[in-house]
Each structure stands twice: as structure tokens, then as C-alpha cells.
Amino acid sequence: xxxxxxxxxxxxxxxxxxxxxxxxxxxxxxxxxxxxxxxxxxxxxxxxxxxxxxxxxxxxxxxxxxxxxxxxxxxxxxxxxxxxxxxxxxxxxxxxxxxxxxxxxxxxxxxxxxxxxxxxxxxxxxxxxxxxxxxxxxxxxxxxxxxxxxxxxxxxxxxxxxxxxxxxxxxxxxxxxxxxxxxxxxxxxxxxxxxxxxxxxxxxxxxxxxxxxxxxxxxxxxxxxxxxxxxxxxxxxxxxxxxxxxxxxxxxxxxxxxxxxxxxxxxxxxxxxxxxxxxxxxxxxxxxxxxxxxxxxxxxxxxxxxxxxxxxxxxxxxxxxxxxxxxxxxxxxxxxxxxxxxxxxxxxxxxxxxxxxxxxxxxxxxxxxxxxxxxxxxxxxxxxxxxxxxxxxxxxxxxxxxxxxxxxxxxxxxxxxxxxxxxxxxxxxxxxxxxxxxxxxxxxxxxxxxxxxxxxxxxxxxxxxxxxxxxxxxxxxxxxxxxxxxxxxxxxxxxxxxxxxxxxxxxxxxxxxxxxxxxxxxxxxxxxxxxxxxxxxxxxxxxxxxxxxxxxxxxxxxxxxxxxxxxxxxxxxxxxxxxxxxxxxxxxxxxxxxxxxxxxxxxxxxxxxxxxxxxxxxxxxxxxxxxxxxxxxxxxxxxxxxxxxxxxxxxxxxxxxxxxxxxxxxxxxxxxxxxxxxxxxxxxxxxxxxxxxxxxxxxxxxxxxxxxxxxxxxxxxxxxxxxxxxxxxxxxxxxxxxxxxxxxxxxxxxxxx
Numbered sequence: 001x002x003x004x005x006x007x008x009x010x011x012x013x014x015x016x017x018x019x020x021x022x023x024x025x026x027x028x029x030x031x032x033x034x035x036x037x038x039x040x041x042x043x044x045x046x047x048x049x050x051x052x053x054x055x056x057x058x059x060x061x062x063x064x065x066x067x068x069x070x071x072x073x074x075x076x077x078x079x080x081x082x083x084x085x086x087x088x089x090x091x092x093x094x095x096x097x098x099x100x101x102x103x104x105x106x107x108x109x110x111x112x113x114x115x116x117x118x119x120x121x122x123x124x125x126x127x128x129x130x131x132x133x134x135x136x137x138x139x140x141x142x143x144x145x146x147x148x149x150x151x152x153x154x155x156x157x158x159x160x161x162x163x164x165x166x167x168x169x170x171x172x173x174x175x176x177x178x179x180x181x182x183x184x185x186x187x188x189x190x191x192x193x194x195x196x197x198x199x200x201x202x203x204x205x206x207x208x209x210x211x212x213x214x215x216x217x218x219x220x221x222x223x224x225x226x227x228x229x230x231x232x233x234x235x236x237x238x239x240x241x242x243x244x245x246x247x248x249x250x251x252x253x254x255x256x257x258x259x260x261x262x263x264x265x266x267x268x269x270x271x272x273x274x275x276x277x278x279x280x281x282x283x284x285x286x287x288x289x290x291x292x293x294x295x296x297x298x299x300x301x302x303x304x305x306x307x308x309x310x311x312x313x314x315x316x317x318x319x320x321x322x323x324x325x326x327x328x329x330x331x332x333x334x335x336x337x338x339x340x341x342x343x344x345x346x347x348x349x350x351x352x353x354x355x356x357x358x359x360x361x362x363x364x365x366x367x368x369x370x371x372x373x374x375x376x377x378x379x380x381x382x383x384x385x386x387x388x389x390x391x392x393x394x395x396x397x398x399x400x401x402x403x404x405x406x407x408x409x410x411x412x413x414x415x416x417x418x419x420x421x422x423x424x425x426x427x428x429x430x431x432x433x434x435x436x437x438x439x440x441x442x443x444x445x446x447x448x449x450x451x452x453x454x455x456x457x458x459x460x461x462x463x464x465x466x467x468x469x470x471x472x473x474x475x476x477x478x479x480x481x482x483x484x485x486x487x488x489x490x491x492x493x494x495x496x497x498x499x500x501x502x503x504x505x506x507x508x509x510x511x512x513x514x515x516x517x518x519x520x521x522x523x524x525x526x527x528x529x530x531x532x533x534x535x536x537x538x539x540x541x542x543x544x545x546x547x548x549x550x551x552x553x554x555x556x557x558x559x560x561x562x563x564x565x566x567x568x569x570x571x572x573x574x575x576x577x578x579x580x581x582x583x584x585x586x587x588x589x590x591x592x593x594x595x596x597x598x599x600x601x602x603x604x605x606x607x608x609x610x611x612x613x614x615x616x617x618x619x620x621x622x623x624x625x626x627x628x629x630x631x632x633x634x635x636x637x638x639x640x641x642x643x644x645x646x647x648x649x650x651x652x653x654x655x656x657x658x659x660x661x662x663x664x665x666x667x668x669x670x671x672x673x674x675x676x677x678x679x680x681x682x683x684x685x686x687x688x689x690x691x692x693x694x695x696x697x698x699x700x701x702x703x704x705x706x707x708x709x710x711x712x713x714x715x716x717x718x719x720x721x722x723x724x725x726x727x728x729x730x731x732x733x734x735x736x737x738x739x740x741x742x743x744x745x746x747x748x749x750x751x752x753x
Contacts, residue, residue, distance in 0.1 A: 001018070001019060001021060001027065001030065001104075001119075002016055002017070002018055003016070003017045003018075003116075003117060004016055005017070005117060019119035020119070021112075021114065021119055021121070022112070022121070024106070024108075025110065026106060027104050027105070027106055028105050028106060028107050028159055029104065029159060029160075029161055029162045030103070030104040031102070031103050031104070031162060031163040031164060032100065032101070032102055032103075032116070033100070033101045033102070033103060033164035033174075034098050034099070034100055034171075035099045035100075035101060035166065035174060036098055036166055036172055037096075037166065037172040037173065037189075038096050039174055039189050039190075039191065039202055040174065040189075040200060040202070041099070041200070041201060042115070042122055042199060042200060042201065099115075100116040101113055101114065101115055101116060101164070102114040102115075102116055102119070103162060103163070103164045103176065104162070105159040105178070108129070109126075109127065109128055109130065109159065110124065110125060110126045110127075110128055111125045111128035111135070111162065111176075111178075112124045112125075113164075113200065120198065121140060122200045123137050123199060123202075124137065124138045124140075126138045128159070128178075128180075129157030129158075129180060129722070130157070130721050130722040130723055131181075131183070131185045131206070131722055132206070132721050133205070133206045134203055134204065134205055134206065135176070135187055135203060135205075136203055137194055137196055137199055137203070139196055139199075140199075156722075157180070157722075158180070158181050158182070159178060159180050160178075160180075160182065160235060161178060161179045161234055162176070162177070162179075162236075163176075163177055163178070163236045163238065164176050164177075165177065165238050165247075167246075167247065167258075167266070168260045168261075168262075168264055169261075169262060173188070173189075173260065173264065174188075174189040175188055175207075175266075176204055177236055177248055177258070179213065179236065179250075180722075181722065182213060182214040183212075183213060183214070183718070183740075184211050184213055184250060184256075186206070186209060186258075186266065187204035187205060187206055187207065188204065188205050188207050189202050189204050190203060190204075190205055206719060207266060208716070208718075208719045209266070209268055209718070210268075210715050210718060211250075212254070212740060212743060212744045213252050213253065213254055213256075214252075214253065214254075214740070215254075215744055233251070233278070233279060234251075234279075235250060235252050236248055236249075236250060237249045237250075237251060237279075237280045239280075239281075239282045240282065241282065241284065241290050242282055242290055242291065242292050243305065243306035243308050244290070244308070245259050245261065245306070245312060246259075247259045247260060249277075249292075251277045251278065251279060251280050251294075252276065252277065253276045254270060254272065254276075255270070255271045255276070255277040256268050256270050256271065257269045257270075257271060257312070259313065261312070261313035262313070265313075267312060267313055267314060267315065269312060269316075270751055272751060274296050274302065275296055275297050275298075276296065276297040277294045277295070277296060277297075278295040278296065278297065278299070279294060279295050280293075280294040281293055281294070283303060288303055288304075288305060289305075290305065291303060291306075292304055292306075317753070321385075321390045323343055325343035325344060325381070326343060326345065326378075327341055327342070327343050328343065328344060328380075328406060328409075329341070329342040329406065329409040329410075330342070331409060331410055331411040331427070332387075333384075333411050333425055334425060335424075335450070336452075336464055337387060338386060338393065338396075338464060339384070339385040339386075339387055339390075340382065340383075340384060340385075340409065340411060340427055341382075341383050341384075341385055342380060342381070342382055342406050342409045342429070343380070344378040344379060344381070344405075345378070345379055345381075346376040346377070346378055346379075347376060347379050348374035348375070348376060349374055349375050349376060349377040349402070350365060350366050350367075350368075350374055351363045351365055351402060352364045353403065353435040353436065353438075353439060354438075355438050361433075361435055361439050377402065377403065378405065379402065380399075380400040380404065380405060380406045380431075381399050381400065382397070382398040382400075382406075382409070382427070382429060382466065383397045384396035384450070391461060393461045393465075394459065394461065394462055395453075395462045395464070395465050396464050396466045397466070398448065398466050398468070400431060403433050403434055404432070404433055404444060405431060405432050405433075405434055406430070406431050407430050407431065407432050407443075407477070407478060407479050408429075408430040408479070408480050408521075409427070409428070409429045409430070409481070410427075410428055410481050410482065410483065411425055411426070411427055411428075412426055412427075412428050412481075412483035412488065413425050413483060413486065414426050414483065414486050414488065414501050415486035415487070415500065415501070416504075423486060425450075426447050426448065426449055426501070427450070428445070428447050428481055428483075428488060429446040429448070430444075430446075430478035430479070430480070430481050430490065431443060431446070431478065432477035432478060433477070441476075441477045442473060442474060442475065442477060443473070443474040443476060443477040443478035443492060444472065444473050444474060445471075445472055445478055445488075445490065445499075445507065446468065446471045447468075447469045447471075447501060448466045448468055448469065449466075449467045449504070450464055450465070450466060450467075451464070451465055452464060452465075453465050469504050469505070470501070470504075470505070470507060472507070474492060476493045477492065477493060478490055478491070479491045479493065479518070479520050479521075480519055480520055480521050480522045480531075481522070482522040482529070483524065484498065484524045484527065484529060484543050485526065485527060485543065485545060487499060487500055487510060487543075488500075488501060488507070489522055489529065491515075491519040491522055491531065493519070494515050494518060494519065495513075495514055495515070496513050496515055496522075496531065496550065497509060497511070497512045498510040498511040498543065498550060511543065511549050511550045512550065513551070513552065515531060515539060516533045517533055517535050518533060518534040518535070519531050519532065519533055519534075520532060520533075520534055520562075521562075521564065521565065523566050523567060525567055525574070527542050527543045527544070527545070528540065528541070528542060528553075528567075528574075529541040529543065530566070530567065530576055532562040532564070532565045534561060534562070535559060535560075535561055536559065536560075537555070537557075537558055537559065537560040537562060537578070538556050538560075538562060538578050538588070538603070539554075539555040539556075540554045540555065540576070540590060540603065541553065554597070554600055554601060554602060554603050555601075555602065555603060556588060556602065556603045556605075557602055558698070558700070560578070560586075560696075561580055561581040561582075562578055562579070562580055563614055563616045564578075564615055564617050564618050565578045565579070565618065566618035566619075566620060566646060567620065567646075568644075568646055568658065569620065569643060569644035569660075570642075570643055570660035571641065571642040571643060572642070573589075573660075574589075574590075575587050575588065575606065576588040576589070576603065577618060577646055579611070579614070579615035579618075579648070580696075581614065582695060582697060583611055583613055583614055584608060584610055584611070584694050584696065585609045585610075585611050585615060585658070585708070586605060586607070586608045586609075586694070587606045587607040587708065588603040588604065588605060588606065589603065589604055589606050590603060590604075591604045605702060605705050606705060606707060607706065608694035608704060608705050608706065608707075608708065609692055609694070609706070609708040609710075610691065610692050610693060610695060611656075612691065613650040613652050613654060614651040614652075615648045615649070615650050616649065616650070617648065618647070618648050619647045619649075620644045620646050620647075621644065621645050621646075622644050623640035623645050623659075623749035623750065624640055624750070624751065625640045625641075639661070639665075639745040639749050640748075640749040643659070643660055643749070645657050645658070645659050645749065645750050646658045646659075656711075657750055659746060659750060661709075661746070665742050666709070669709055669739075670709060671732040672714060672717065672728060672732055672739060673709055673713055673714055675728050675732060676713055676714065676717065676728065679724075679727075679728065680716065680724075688710060688713050692706075692710050693706070694706075714743070715743065717739060717743070718743070725739075
């Protein structure tokens, strides 16, 4: 290793020196690191002050009277600068001097850290190539003795790159990142009392992540990428100031961004838009400020910038839009390319509904003085938003009547004679009136169309406007909506109606059927309709166009308080996914040949799973069918053949997805799940099998099916050491590459965001 130093004399010059280090195994990669955290030190004890753990100095006011306390609680806080110095406290700041270090990896799988510029060994890990959970100091190594790589030989270990980088604001959180055996490993430094003299007083803990950088062996993607990639090309590139973020970019077949912002948590985002990335570098000039450039697999240079309107300090890139109201429903109108959003805001209510003649509602306006506190009522709005800037369209807003709560809104492609295709998109809104206990609840169906008008000067968003085509009161509350073969399906309590929107003027009833107790949602695929009852589980209906009739095909006879339901598409097979109030997820299927279905009268339970949270909404998205190899190459993904991924949202703000997998993949991952349940440490010693088991408040007359894998448990396989991966794979009769390939296939078909 050669060390180049800049001599700052009268004539600056570079001096080259050859420090003496261990001459054991061959050095494969080397990286320099400048520490700003004070963690990299060989002196001091655990009681030393660490700057990045200190809170910024604050000034606390000393309240002397009750009036000042009331002013602090209920009024404007008085300025702190008016207080005397004796009434303020502050935490002293210590200035941290930067230190320089060198980290390197050897061919036998060991890792060493040297202090610069004297190149003294201060930290060594002999088994770094097996990716252990904790990096512990192996002690000093004599200069003449070879370095032992541990229990694994050098042929079993491949360290492709290694760096040490300071993450977070100011780079005060040291991380070691490396690509070991084509897998990304990340370690975080923490303070530890090392007894070895003149060695670093710290250790490194492995950070869990779900990043897979390689594909199955000998795939078209890996062969195409390896044609023009050099063995010595650095795959981990440190960047600063790209769109205000700093972190690491991972080059390779599947490139990734690694960010850390003010939340002090690592966030890793894939970049599959242009296929493999050969090399990467930050770039900043007048025409491309705070950008970057890279070469793709076609050896094409790309000069890019990151979108600044997105926040990357989360699991997915997120953009927050301020609505100043509570959103309830959202839909996309393809013809006008706008978003339809239903929101509500609370306003004081000065109207009281009362019972009038013929049991109709009569509104009485109440006049009170200014000091009277009026009750609040939610007022709903239908608003159009631009998909590019997410600004509201000024002339496209409709306010619902008082006491009318929107229970459903969908953009439907209804039958129409205006277009050649025979379909046209309309906005259908269902509302329910809430007057209290004395008056019956009623509903209303409203249909809107988006028309184009001449925009106002300087306001291009005003070219769209909402036009009301139909608005009619109903005898019952309208609790659900859906589109079935160009017709409108409405759920009104325990009744279900099918309507045809004729001549953009009136709704004509086509079919109806009586359901169980209270239907609150409906989902349809072609002529099949899945309806959810508030206490009697789900029912499967069919609409027959020739007979113009709705008929019950099958139902679930168990008692279940359904929160959400949808279809699960697996090629030519279709399932019905249902979530309930007990935080369970159940998969049903229609199997008339199964004896348990009583000739198809009952839905058969195929799988059940306890999600640990209440799931209230589902969304089906087609799996990604191909992976990009650049500008002119694409390959198909076998797992995505005629499958759809069902995403879901929870009441506590979580997101997840359910994906059908082939039988071979399911059996392999099922055996791995059993071994992981028995062989790894779990949080607080809890058993994941017992936690994911179906549980209900009602008595069950059937057995628990399971048949649904726990993705959170299986993905922990990525964070095991090399020895643990080989042991678990050997126990189920396969290889780690096969398991990692299955997980990578699942990631590719679901990486929509």
C-alpha cells in the first residue's frame, strides 16, 4: 500500500511513502474514512462525551407566578431573551477534531482498520467474510504472521467492495458497508470497552435490510450485465449534496440508493428505471445543479437529477400534499388525467333537523349569540386535482349538502352511446344522511361528468369543470358502490340494486337481490361480485346479462365482522381475500367439487393468517411482467405470469401486500419458515407461529388452515451469517442461491414503487 501526503510548505508537493503492514493474505479493497463522530478513538472510557448524542442547547424559563404559568399554557409564551442569565441553562459544546482512518479487506475474508498517517492497526476482524452479526476486535496481528480467515477458506468468501462512511447530517454516524458474496452487508458502530491497548473502543452491529443485489445463477440479466463489467470496479459510491441528500449509491445489476436524513434511519430505495448501472458519480454545474451521472449497461451516459418534491426519508419515496381537510376517497379519471378526491372539514352547525309532516325532515335555523358554542358537523367536498402539481382545480369543486356523508366514490366506466367503445367514465358518489335517532337515514346517488371549458387567462387548470348529471334521493342509505359490466351496483343496507345510466339523465333499475344484514362494500370482476357484510362474512354473487338477474352463488356461513375484501388473482385461479375485526386475513375459494362446500353452496377456506393489525382496504395491481436491461432489452419474469399483487392498508398507517406464489416456491419457503421459527432468536422470545395463528372471538367449527407464509420472518434469512444460511439451506435440502433467487423473484414482481 502506498500513502500519498500533501506537504503544505512554501511549494506544495506530494510525498509517497510505503507503510509497513501485515503481509499475509492479498489485499483486495481499500477505503479511506474521515471520522467526525468521536467514536473512532483509542483513548478514553465509556464516560466520554459524544457530540452526536447531545441535544442542542435549550433555554428553559423559570416561571415565578401563576399568571406566567397561565400565559404559558393558554396564551402567548413570553420571549426567553427577556430572562436573566441566571434563569437559563445550557449544555456546553465540545469541538470535535476530525481523524483519518483506513479500512481494507483481504482475500481470505478478513477486515482491518488502520490509523492514518502512521498506519497502526487499531481494529481487525478475521471472520468478516462470513458476515457475522457483530464485528468484534480480533486483537493485534504480528507483521510476519499470515492472517487467518476463520473457519471458511478464501475460496468460499468473496468481498467485492468495502467502505466506511459517515451517514446522517454532518456524517456523525459511522457505517461499514461491503458487498460480501454478492450480498450487501451494513454495520453500525457503537461504543464498547475494548481491553486491547491502543485499539478502537467500539464494535459494529449488523443492520437488517431487505436488499438483494444478485439474481438466480446464469440468468439472462446477470449474463448481460457481466459482459462489460470489470472485476475491480468499485460498486459502492459515496455521494454528497445530491438533491440535498448524502449517502451511498450501490452499482450493479440492481442499483440502489442508501439515504440517511434527520430521522437517523437508513432508507434504501431501488433504481430499476434504466437497468444495471456500471458506474456512478455526483455531478454539479450550472445546467445540472446537485445532480449525478452514470453509465448503464448499454454504455450510455445519463445526466440526471433526483426529484426534489419527493421525500426519501421513508420506506418508499413520498410526497406529501397539504389538503387542509380530511381525505376519504380518491380516484383517477383517465380521460381528463385528473385525480378526484373526496374530503371533509368540520364546521359549526346552526341547523337542527326535526320530524315534520309525513315523517319528513324539517330544518330549523338556530340563532344564538356569539358566546354560544355551536356543535360541529363534517361537510364533504368533491374536488379535482392536477396529477403533476397536485394543485386543486379552482372551478371543479362540489360541496355536499349538510348532514350528507359520502360513503363511497368511484370513477366508473359506464355504458354510453357517445363513444365508439361504448363506454365513458363518470364520477359516481354515494351519500348517507345522518339526522340522529328521530329520523330515518336516507341516501343519495350523484353522477358527475368532467367537461372541458375555455380556461381563464393565466390559469391553465381551469379548463376542467364538474357537471352534475344525476342527483336523486333514495329510500335507504347508500353504503357501497361498484361497476359491473358498465352498470352501477349500489348497496343499500341489506339490498343490492343494479342500475343502468341511460341518456345521461336517469337511472333505470336492472336487477336486485336481498342480502344478509348490512352490506358496506362490494368488489367485482366481470360478472362476479364479492359483497362484505358487517356481521355475516362475505357472499359471492353473479350477474347474468341475458337474464338481467342477480343470483347468489356461494357464501361463508361463519360469523365474521368484515373490514375489507377483494379478489386474489393467480393465473386461471381466483380467490377471495377477507380481513375481519380480529385482525385476521382469510382466503376463500369457490370449489363446488370439494365435499366441504356442499356442492358449492359454501365457500371453502384455503388459508388464514393473523396480521396483527386491522386491514380495511385492498388494492389489486398487476405484477411487473419484465425487468429492464436498459434502453433496448427486457426479460420476462416467470413468477409474474398472469398474477396480481394485492396491496393492503391498515388502520394504524401500515402498508403491505399479499402475493400468490407457485407450489414449488411455496413448499421451499414453507420449510424455511419452519426452520427459522425454531432456529433463530425472536423479539422478546415470542413465537411467530403462535402470533400468526388465526384467532377469533367466535366459536369455530372448522380447523385452522394456515397455508400463508410470514414474509417478515422469511426475509430475516437475508440478515443471517454465511454459516447460518448454509445450515438452514442444507436442512431443507437446497442451496442459499436458490432461496435468495426465490426472494429476488418476489421482490422484482412487486417493486412498483
